[in-house]
Amino acid sequence: VKDERIPLSYGQLGQETNGAGGMFKAFRTIPVILDIVEDMKELCPDAWLINFTNPSGMVTEAVVRYGHWDKVVGLCNVPVKSLFDEPPLVGLDQQDCLFKFGGLNHFHFHRVYNKHTGKEITQDIIEAMTNPGVHIGPANVFNVPFYREQLQSMGMIPCSYHRYYFREQEMMNHLIEEYQTIGTRAEQVKEIEEKLFELYKDPHLDHKPEELAKRGGAHYSDAACETIVSIYANKNTTIVLSTKNNGALPDLPNDCVVEVSAIVGSSGPQTLTFGPMPMANKGWLQAMKAMELCVCEAAVTGDYGLALEAFTLNPQTTSGADCKEIMDELFIAHEKYLPQFKDAIEKIKASGVTIKDDKARALTEAGL
Template identity: 65%
Template sequence: MSKGVKIVTIGGGSSYTPEMMEGFIKRYEELPVREIWLVDIEEGMEKLETVGKMAQRMWDASPYDVKIHLTLERREALKDADFVTTQFRVGALNARVKDERIPLSYGMVGQETNGAGGIFKAFRTIPVILSIVEDMKELCPNAWLINFTNPSGMVTDAIIRYGKWEKVIGLCNVPVGAMMAEPELIGKTLDELIYSFAGLNHFHWHRVKDLQGNDVTSEIIDKMYGNDSGIPANIHDTPFFIEQLKQMNMIPCGYHRYYYRYEEMLQHMLDEYNDPNVGTRAQQVKQTEAELFELYKDPHLNYKPEQLSKRGGAHYSDAACETIASIYANKNTHIVVSTKNNGAVPDLAPDDVVEVSAYIGAAGAKPIAFGSFQPAERGWLQLMKNMELCVEEAAVTGNYGLSLQAFTINPLIPSGETAKRVLDELLIAHKKYLPQFAEKIEELEAAGCTVKDEVAKNLN
């Protein structure tokens, strides 16, 4: 790495890429980037070129001489990489629309990383990430893989469990959002507080102490009601029951609303689904994306536009840059990551991937011990982790029975004939991206199974 750092981004045509460039430019003095390769697929070529030109303008406006390379050839890019970041979406936003609309057409939660939609995002993504890992073993065996492709926890777990690749860290922007929003609620700054996170990706809790070791979690909980609680833009702000939070003396992540306030969240989703002028979150994001790429085409734009913060994943890319800088410079920075448990959460197995506070340095992530959860949270955690393990194995093997098992134990999917119908429709809708299920999909189509939702049915 002494000659400078080579960074490869898979999914380089993403609308988040300018935020990542901003993060690398900001950290150049501690992370001397030599070259950046942005990789995408044929269907993403136009976006890749648009984002690539903008990324180069951002570097040209900086004091640093960094060359942006664009390619559709992943293997060409990966050779001798120091860091590989992954931020791709198999099937693009149209696939997310299907993940949301098909379950909602049956009165079931349709969401990008939770419930049936989250399971299918994992089904499409895990085989692709494992193929990337195989290329890395050959072309850049010493590289670190920094993953923020969702569902980040399951994808990271699969990389270690099935890809046998240990040099990986999974990231999410949700903890970043909490740490940015909460301190000011109690008149503090982040460096005056100590945060402790533990759980799973999009299913974690956290506690907070001040620098004297006093627990201030309850104080933040009191202030959260009536204030901005740091909820990501893609989650409807239905408040938690304060009595529940007070009992656990922890702050759940925004996605817990789908579990703690299921009725209200489902109703909000159904209202948007049934309103042709609004549509599901994915349909709204498609509009935001279109606006962003129009901005990116401006030959004079050489900085990250404010509109990017409207995307639910704001701060993802900055977290990736800090993680890479922390590994490169052995900074031992506190970052919340998905990594091997190694005893940080005794309620789960040591080799389970968990999302926890960790110190990030040259050796990767060193998880900070959180301790055991109380019965309610422990029950949730163990159920959700075992559901994830079923999903990962089904994604790798294409086992339909195991997919049904995952659907049956997922708390957001009412079990029974309707759940099976949603599973079958999603398999058909995503046929192009699910070769591991090809035999079952052929059987379903022969039996006359089709997609009910007209919007989802007509998306390519």
Template identity: 60%
Template structure:
């Protein structure tokens, strides 16, 4: 391709989010001279890929564009000469997420997609795959930009930069986007009249806000949160207020995921209640996704349906399109992204990946300095970041001892024999997707370790049946 005929590639193209991605490109048709959009998936996702591909073609046709939509299972063919590559895949598909939530729940621990044991195992499955993609990109499209919103986004972006040695990457999350979409309304302002500064790591950041006169309005927004005003909480997080006294002391707004740490008792109880009722978030999402793909098969549907907003990751795709447009046109847009720290947070080394406000342009992400945290937040961010580094290293090396260290470090996993037993059971449950741990998993199976939760044991068959119904 050339700069005037862009080749866009999405790995995980059969995702239910893809229509939002296509919509984002269509909205920016005057900014991005797209020639081809390649949607890539694996054989297990081929049926959904074809459904989404046809819908994407209808959306493009409705918009009067001549973009070519190509669906393929051949990742290398897609990556050849790509200009921008976005990643939105889930290793192990939704069955893996169910296991990430159900198995910890069976031990009385939190089951959640990107936090606790579930988040650790999502990284274990995903890091080797993303590094294999980077290896292909070095050969096939060495000048391409990689826009990652595969979760856990921060850890995956860290692995891309540290182990993949790939600097042309930006990690994205929808949580800051949702905050900036909804918070201004709570205080009767518009986003264009406010200045936001975010700092932390993915799913563990804080932010402050100022108006156009330079007056800080962070506490004004916090006050509105306690009047029941919507502050953009993602659909997948149980809503319970933070302790107001804590927020008044820190004078910052935590992201929604901090609830798992600041209100651990209540969030755990809610998670276990869902588990007992056989209705974890993963099981809800499976129903939503099944309904979405039924809709997507409608030959008259040529726009993103409103039901997509019920998925927890709404707005990821639009953020990806904006980051691509900002890089391509050197727009220097303010966005919140995962990128190298480079001094933005003095409490962490400069070569660590952080999630911060940044200026996005032709050079990628230029992080904006946030400054040092107070002791409480400094302690949290240093613990959580170092835990991420341990998880990434374990994912790359297959070192069981490091995996155990990650479990012991994680604040949402009570350390002890049950934590080790949980680790062992989740290794066995994920055997197919953890070749780096193969020898240890074989040893555990020989010792009699097995998956005990009935739903987790049978979820693959359940999803296979749903796939047949599409």
């Protein structure tokens, strides 16, 4: 809630894996995951870490780069949802289509082919998905349609989270409206989960509650279970996951973590070549990966200046005074979860920075 409300109080995006909120989720989460990795080295050195803790791509990057643990994959439900949702738009089933994914977690693109004819059907899906009233994204992403001409030009299908970049103004307006009325997404989810837990108390519940569809996160079980089975049974299944690049995306270094299609067997994922990105998307991708690497290093080292570099790089945080104030407020809001930034937080507090959003300040004062 604080990750979302504090940036929105300045009119900037606060979202669980995008923008200021996503970066602070990484600052809090990465050290915890790295502690788990240290336990794994001692207790189960042959095990694989299957992660879908968000921000999944940055967490996986940190595990590889700073945990020195290659037996890790990051998972996300967004690619899986594309596999289910897009083929019916052009009259096909999932098994009729071949998908190739390339990019970063919550910032990937994909192309689609008809398995029977070998014909690429990406443009057919783009035309269908940009028709009025079509929504094929997850429940937690507001349905602002992409511009058809932009997608046709790039020749790839962006993931749902690209709305935060390609339709930033409209997404921002929607989030601010919710912030001022019914509450942010996190606040809405808390209400949904309270209802769900009440429903689950009933031992006679024999159907999927309607509220669950509003929660977001559909198909996580599909992604996780299929990955585990593919590694354990050496199935060599093609799965979309975050792993070392190893040449799949030539526009990024081989040792960085990317989200791509890979053949997964007992030796782990073998990435499939996606190829170079079109010019504009190459620029986006390299800037986003630079931001992610700054976030990961800052999370490990507690370097305030590097955190500010990440905020300056991130497209969802407008650089300048407001950006720095948002970051400083978030440091105060999450102080007890950020021991690596202790010295920086003491300086921020001494400078007189206070949390301006009433609800976020109240939660902080309550120790939440």
